[in-house]
């Protein structure tokens with residue numbers, strides 16, 4: 001296969017020299033149009049949105065106008081009729097927006113907020129939440145984590161009591177990406193307190209419902225352009241029509257959702273590493289010390305070689321997991337491995353990129369320090385490194 005015009009560009013050693021499956025010719029035009037959009041509509045504003053700790057909702061409307069919020073959804077709901085590989089292109093190209101928070105804020109809606117509505121929602125729920133979600137008019141967030149329960153999902157305490165015609169919800173959620181702006185929050189609740197994993201359900205809790213509020217907006221190490229919320233539920237009545245999937249079967253929804261979330265995180269980390277390697281090679285070529293480019297020093301050249309090797313290792317495993325997932329195989333083991341490997345590798349590559357850049361790496365204008373802060377969330381969010389190892393260990397029969 002000959003190098004394409006897309007991949008022929010870029011700095012040698014960062015972007016792949018040729019297309020790697022599951023990406024095919026078919027994805028080139030989409031990649032080029034997303035790249036143009038990201039470079040024109042997102043990247044120039046990223047710095048300001050980082051400072052403002054917020055990006056405007058009109059970003060969703062603009063993405064929707066190009067069809068980018070519905071790439072993997074059927075046309076009958078306003079989607080583009082594509083699949084997860086098309087969305088993988090979006091995730092990779094968002095790495096060019098210069099803000100992990102902006103990519104995460106968009107990703108929370110596209111990768112974890114709307115998918116459970118599509119997969120588990122009734123036709124009526126899809127009309128009410130998915131269709132306007134794809135149009136960028138109603139933003140979705142996913143709320144599982146609580147102040148007292150993160151990794152240990154089964155021990156969440158937010159409780160939904162059965163009443164005539166629906167449920168009454170009491171409790172709280174924390175660290176919810178997009179939770180400040182969300183119009184609908186796909187919320188994990190306990191419906192059978194004694195049921196452990198089998199007592200969980202999901203409710204679609206809407207902005208404006210009485211008793212539902214954003215109790216705190218959280219400050220963070222990175223992801224500054226994205227909003228992260230603590231949410232409070234005080235006797236919130238949620239009608240039966242907002243139960244997502246079956247009562248007490250919410251754990252299956254969580255597990256199903258995690259697979260795509262983790263592949264999305266792995267793809268994001270691989271693309272971020274590609275940007276860091278690209279930037280570091282360019283810097284090492286231009287920056288001179290002791291009369292020569294720093295890339296001429298073996299120490300720097302070997303560091304860049306090691307960074308590129310980490311990138312390609314993570315890419316190979318991530319694309320492998322993506323291919324298995326896309327073909328409908330059970331890919332829990334490979335998805336967990338890709339998530340584990342890519343997130344830690346991205347932190348290491350970001351740290352090494354700072355070293356290659358010297359003092360400039362610590363300065364804001366090069367974007368390397370932001371990448372290092374943004375990427376640190378990877379080994380924690382979406383299931384920690386320790387939980388990934390637990391899942392992989394269990395898959396090995398241990």
Ligand SMILES: Cc1cc2nc3c(=O)[nH]c(=O)nc-3n(C[C@H](O)[C@H](O)[C@H](O)COP(=O)(O)OP(=O)(O)OC[C@H]3O[C@@H](n4cnc5c(N)ncnc54)[C@H](O)[C@@H]3O)c2cc1C
Pocket residue numbers: 108142143144145149150151152174175176177178220223228377380381382383384385386387390
């Ligand atoms: C910026 C940000 C955005 C987020 N966005 C969302 C969101 O949109 N929606 C949402 O629901 N959640 C979100 N989260 C929450 C995230 O998924 C959790 O932080 C993560 O799952 C870890 O849970 P925890 O913070 O409660 O840590 P804990 O579960 O308390 O873990 C603390 C430490 O103990 C370790 N540990 C826990 N259990 C075990 C075990 N069995 N074996 C070994 N070690 C263990 C962990 O690995 C970790 O190192 C977000 C978090 C952040 C920081």
